[in-house]
Amino acid sequence: MLAIIVYPSISVAQKECILVPTAPVLGTASSFSATSDALQPEEEVTSIQIRFETGTGIFTSDTDDVWFDIGPRAWKVGDDFGSGTSKTIALTAEDINNAYFNLGPEGKLKVKDIAYVRVEKKGICGLTDAPDSLLDLAFPGGATPANLLPQALGDFDKAQTALGVANDVLQFHQKAIQAEQEAIDKLTGTIAALRNSETSVEKQALDVGTGILQKQHDMETGAIQQFENVVETYTDKVCGGIAGIIPVCILWNTVQKTRIVQHITQAWTDATQWIVNEQTQAASLGKQALDLQTSITNTLSEQAGHSATLTQLLADKTAEANVAIASQALDAAKAYDQALNDLAQKALSGIPVPQPGQWDLHAVTVAVNGKVLSTFIVDRRLKRNDSSAISYLKPLSPEDEFIFGLRANIPQEQNEERPNSDEIAAGITTPFFKDNGISGWQPRPLAAASALGILRHKPSPGADGFVSFDLELQQVEARGRSFKVNEIGAPRYLRIEYSNVADTRYLQWSIGTHLLVQGPVLWDTDQYGFYELHPTRRSQVSVASDSDTLSGVPDVVTAVMKAKWWIERLFTPRLR
Numbered sequence: 001m002l003a004i005i006v007y008p009s010i011s012v013a014q015k016e017c018i019l020v021p022t023a024p025v026l027g028t029a030s031s032f033s034a035t036s037d038a039l040q041p042e043e044e045v046t047s048i049q050i051r052f053e054t055g056t057g058i059f060t061s062d063t064d065d066v067w068f069d070i071g072p073r074a075w076k077v078g079d080d081f082g083s084g085t086s087k088t089i090a091l092t093a094e095d096i097n098n099a100y101f102n103l104g105p106e107g108k109l110k111v112k113d114i115a116y117v118r119v120e121k122k123g124i125c126g127l128t129d130a131p132d133s134l135l136d137l138a139f140p141g142g143a144t145p146a147n148l149l150p151q152a153l154g155d156f157d158k159a160q161t162a163l164g165v166a167n168d169v170l171q172f173h174q175k176a177i178q179a180e181q182e183a184i185d186k187l188t189g190t191i192a193a194l195r196n197s198e199t200s201v202e203k204q205a206l207d208v209g210t211g212i213l214q215k216q217h218d219m220e221t222g223a224i225q226q227f228e229n230v231v232e233t234y235t236d237k238v239c240g241g242i243a244g245i246i247p248v249c250i251l252w253n254t255v256q257k258t259r260i261v262q263h264i265t266q267a268w269t270d271a272t273q274w275i276v277n278e279q280t281q282a283a284s285l286g287k288q289a290l291d292l293q294t295s296i297t298n299t300l301s302e303q304a305g306h307s308a309t310l311t312q313l314l315a316d317k318t319a320e321a322n323v324a325i326a327s328q329a330l331d332a333a334k335a336y337d338q339a340l341n342d343l344a345q346k347a348l349s350g351i352p353v354p355q356p357g358q359w360d361l362h363a364v365t366v367a368v369n370g371k372v373l374s375t376f377i378v379d380r381r382l383k384r385n386d387s388s389a390i391s392y393l394k395p396l397s398p399e400d401e402f403i404f405g406l407r408a409n410i411p412q413e414q415n416e417e418r419p420n421s422d423e424i425a426a427g428i429t430t431p432f433f434k435d436n437g438i439s440g441w442q443p444r445p446l447a448a449a450s451a452l453g454i455l456r457h458k459p460s461p462g463a464d465g466f467v468s469f470d471l472e473l474q475q476v477e478a479r480g481r482s483f484k485v486n487e488i489g490a491p492r493y494l495r496i497e498y499s500n501v502a503d504t505r506y507l508q509w510s511i512g513t514h515l516l517v518q519g520p521v522l523w524d525t526d527q528y529g530f531y532e533l534h535p536t537r538r539s540q541v542s543v544a545s546d547s548d549t550l551s552g553v554p555d556v557v558t559a560v561m562k563a564k565w566w567i568e569r570l571f572t573p574r575l576r
Helices: 147-219 265-316 318-348 398-405 420-433 502-508 555-572
Strands: 028-030 048-054 065-070 075-079 086-091 116-121 227-240 250-264 357-369 373-383 388-392 443-453 469-479 481-484 494-500 514-524 530-533 541-543
Touching: 048 065, 075 086, 075 469, 116 147, 116 357, 116 398, 147 265, 147 318, 373 388, 398 469, 398 481, 398 514, 420 481, 443 494, 469 514, 494 514
Parallel strands: 494 530
Antiparallel strands: 028 086, 048 086, 048 357, 065 075, 065 116, 116 388, 227 250, 357 373, 443 469, 443 514, 469 481, 469 494, 514 530, 514 541
């Protein structure tokens, strides 16, 4: 059996950051259950399951926001995907059509709306292409293995010390157990001696009692006589002379006589004294027996106390568990040090090595309505500047990818009660984040497009020089192809970032105004991400009538946008 090494935890980014907007996590952890039955294009999407399989090894897990994207919609599905795990997130109909996206009944998704599936790992604070870990900010040059190694060696020393302390505590615990057992054994011997003494005293008392009863029986039955007849000589006076004649005796004569009298026998006397003596001894023995019983009771109570303490000590596995934990931590720290050292050596050789916060995504399986939609192998790390993996369900041209990637919801950060709040924040976020490649704009294979749509939010001028507004699309044209949105599925929306705040015509536009916009195509990586057009000239933004179509786009504008697309096609890598 292969040993699985659990590397020490690395400090991760906090889940939320002050002043950085965040989206709710949708879906719940579940077990994957799906059939291989075919999905029908017109089938409404009522449930989605996504199974994420994470690789094993050092720096493979993810604690940053993860978004799951199917083109028209995207959901933040979690921020905890452990090393070596297979985790399934289930999206219910309530999650799919939640209030965060503000969809109406006409916005329900169908299977035909899904042309690809994409998984994106954000950086710290949920920002695209932000550092993968706070450790990247802690070290000059980032959280490279060489930079992490000194701290890891220090942690190894601490782990050794912790194991030593845990062993000392365990040894103390074991000595306490031994002391309690010795006390119990000693008290057991004491109790046995007291019981022997009690038995001896009780036997003596029984013998004494038996003797008394026997002696009393002998006295009662006459075996010991109480009286005996004794002939006793005594002196008596007899009147002499003429006592018969004279009423008063004048002369008395002394004579010796004998008589029989009863005396208490010596045997009776001795027996009586013997009984008294034996009763005294019986009382003494009774007191000894009572004292012994008290001593036994007290000793048993003391022994019970030690037994209870011993039971508690034996049941308390904390010290043993702490040793096991400390031992595992030491093993992990040792393995981590070795892994970091190996990575540092590889880095010196110019071999790319993983860093904290990079997610080693092995595979993704998607099921819709309980039926498998797609399984694709990723087997690479999602990280800063390479944060997403995409799998196409069918071949897509650049314009197809653009059309199928248009969101079926208006970006939530637009707030009707505070329509300028996002643009005010943009004055800070654009120079500090977007202009530095964090949560910024990315090119896509499609360089430019034209869009005809209905204004769904009041235009918002921002402190960053952009006027932002959203269109519910009616028609899109790109690379000479025209698409009527009502023919491709759910309603689609497009954010417009017009970098010409000096053009104050937007002040006259009301919600419901039809607008024709042309310009470069960019992908805004904020949160779930969405397509934007970035017109820069007044001629690229105009009010249209209800009956206008994109067939009226000037050929010269279309030609310029196509030329721009080919230039970006040649010099900008195609992102996947």
